[in-house]
Amino acid sequence: MHVTRFENNPIITPASIKPSRADFKVEGTFNAGVVDCDGQTLMLLRVAESVRSDDPNEVRVPLMVQDAEGVTLTRRSFYRDDPTYDFSDPRTVVVKADRSRLFLTSMSHIRIARSGNGVDFSVDDVPFIQPRHRCELFGCEDPRVVRIGDAYYINYSSVSDLGICTSLLRTRDFRHTEPLGIIFAPDNRDVCLFPEIIGGKYWALHRPAPAHFGAPGIWISSSPDLLHWGGHHSLLEASTQGWDQRKVGGGAPMLRTEKGWLQVYHGVDQAQRYCLGALLLKLDDPTQIVARLPEPLMEPTAAYEREGFFGQVVFTCGALIRDGSLHIYYGAADETMGLATVPLNELWKRLGV
Secondary structure (H helix, E strand, O other), X not given: OOOEEOOOOOOEOHHHOOOOXXXXXXXXXXXXXXXXXXXXXXXXXXXXXEEOOOOOOEEEEEEEEXXXXXXXXXXXXXXXXXXXXXXXXXXXXXXXXXXXXXXEOOEEEEEEEEEOOOOOOEEOOOOOEOOOOHHHOOEXXXXXXXXXXXXXXXXXXXXEOOEEEEEEEEEOOOOOOEEEEEEEOOOEEEEEEOOOOEOOEEEEEEEEOOOOOOOOOEEEEEEOOOOOOEEEEEEEOOOOOOOOOOEEEOOOOOEEEOOEEXXXXXXXXXXXXXXXXXXXXXXXXXXOEEEEOOOOOEOOOOHHHHOOOOOOEEEEEEEEEEOOEEEEEEEEOOOEEEEEEEEHHHHHHHHOO
């Protein structure tokens, strides 16, 4: 399916971002949640930073440690010629003897980027959300934001050696935040909230990661208060072959349309290539799939999508509907942010609705 990439993509790159510390290097600015607020487009941007090193054989890993005062930043050095560790994935340093033990080569926090036209963004110099407790010692990743009532709810991945869980906070002004705690325990991520109550309940997509059997897929659940979740159903499984065979997971928060709840999700193939797909769910019963796009909505074809920190990736945490078109804000190659659009009437035609 044809999508139109913004002619000046990528719209945000690491080169345009000030590191949070002088000894840090910004490796990635990607996977941002997006919302319109008070005449501006706000982007909650994942900023991944590594520790600078002049030695090409050295990999310095940023680490948070917990003490009586909270969490404190430290670092640890590894060397590529050390046979104890696997350095093949640029995102991790893995202990070969126990592959469940690993270190992330970068640490992520979340900043706010602001735009008056949805394409030209200025990024704050200071973090908006950063590691605060034991479950965030490896960082805060992949934020998604949705307005429900008079408040904005932000969920993001809290990452540590305990696993990956999903945290939730609330804000009304994008200055002050109210942490609401962990809403899905490890390993669970890719949570996409619905922007309104349906049948007296809040709803969310989530993506548990099975450790023993099966491939990660999209689940749906409901809650009376956004904090306690139940009624879990498997909504969408990975396919038996093709672009979404390895796993599928939620992308942007749910978008209400006249045709149903629109979900732009991601699928991964056996070669670790990330594409985007599209689903429609029933407006009054989101456990029911109305239509699923058989082919990818978007594939990594541009140079900045195929090559980067982790290539062959397009991944979204935020999308908006404007002037009859779907605007997809997406991370490219775990490094930059891009924008792509597709007319809704063309999408409906391909979905057969």
